[in-house]
Amino acid sequence: MGSDQQASATRRRPGPRRILSEEVIVAAALRLLDERGAEAVSIRGIAAELGVAPNALYTYFPDKAAVLRTLVDRLIGEHDAEALADVGRPWRERVHELALGLRARLLAHPGAAALLLGAPMDGPQALLLGERLFALLAEAGLDDDVAVHAGYVLIVYILGAIALEAAELDPARPAPPEAERIAARRAGFAALPADRYPRTAAGADTIAAYIGTGQFRWGLERVLDGLTHPDSAGRRSRAL
Template sequence: MAQDTPPAKRGRKRAVGEDEVVAAAIRLLGTRGADAVSIRGIAAELGLAPNAVYTYFPDRAAVVRAVVEHLLGETDLAALTAHDTPWRDRIHTLAADLRHRLLAHPGAVNLLLSGRMDGPHALALGEALLAVLADAGLDPTQAARASYLLIVQVLGAIALEAAELPSPLPPPPIAERVATRREQLRGVPADRYPRTVEAADTIARFVSDEQYAWGLDRVLDGIAGRAKG
């Protein structure tokens, strides 16, 4: 275990570390929402002057990237490579895990979608996804395309759900969110939007576990159709 203590440098000691900065950011994300993840907010959380943060990260975008990386790093990739469970189930588990974790910090998904996801954890997730899709019988090219499709689907669904969460935390439970949607759908005029009104009950449940899993299953159906044999 290379204890990488870079051989005792000269100069003042750091009050905190990069990880504590990220931790403070995530703490703010969870308690006061994405808007509270500011340089000044993080600094206050750490008991530092705002500028001190720039010792650890060059700018706010870098902090956000690190936060995203950390969030992606919490993913349980082992569940993806569990060869004893069917590949579709493994993807379902990963997708549900991501959804729960990202919706617990509403606004987190917006951070993900605010820049490229090219850190090591993002790469590891992609790699694991490619392995699962190889298990599913896809050749490398098809597997790559399918992996991107899955990421789009999962992050897209989470982003749309997060979009209608209220800004003050914490987010209401799903039942309440569905009830709110149902209430708002009651105001839709049936003459102009007949099919919308007819399906209002299903539409109200768009933000549910079931819809999320249903959509993922359709995507998996489409992907399975490209597997050889």
């Protein structure tokens, strides 16, 4: 007692210097994910990428799932907080920026999108993104609680869109241009037997477009309409 040991959080630990860091491990994992797909992201694969024995990673992360959770959360966190907080810009525009940014960052790493959908969005960066969305909606004039309601419906919509779009992508390689993906999807739906799936086949153009940015924005506008139009306010009390 009385010894002036530093706070244990910052004190240098005994033992050999660490060769790696959480950052380089996550970076290696993301590289593998992008270049060789979700199945290539293994503890052994990451270790090989880093020139290290597989077990070395277990001093940085308790298990493989923790590596993947961290990877996804970092990806969520790469947003432009300043632009979202700029009260000089119309709030709908800022909501679009947040939504489009999150969607784009995840779809740029198709394997990561699948990971996002399999685990709760409860990492520090995910929570911060939520804070920014709620704050943005509150600035737009919504009461604090209403802002949280609206924010969550938006998050549900964004998650759904990411799920829909990521399901079409090969997690082993970067996404082809959007127009190309839409065209492929359109061809697939148009080729369905029209006697069994008449509306789907006839609506192939529309359906195919829903994995694209244009329809994502359009749907986002409709959801925002539903959340802000006059009738909606009175029904808010029907929340559970």
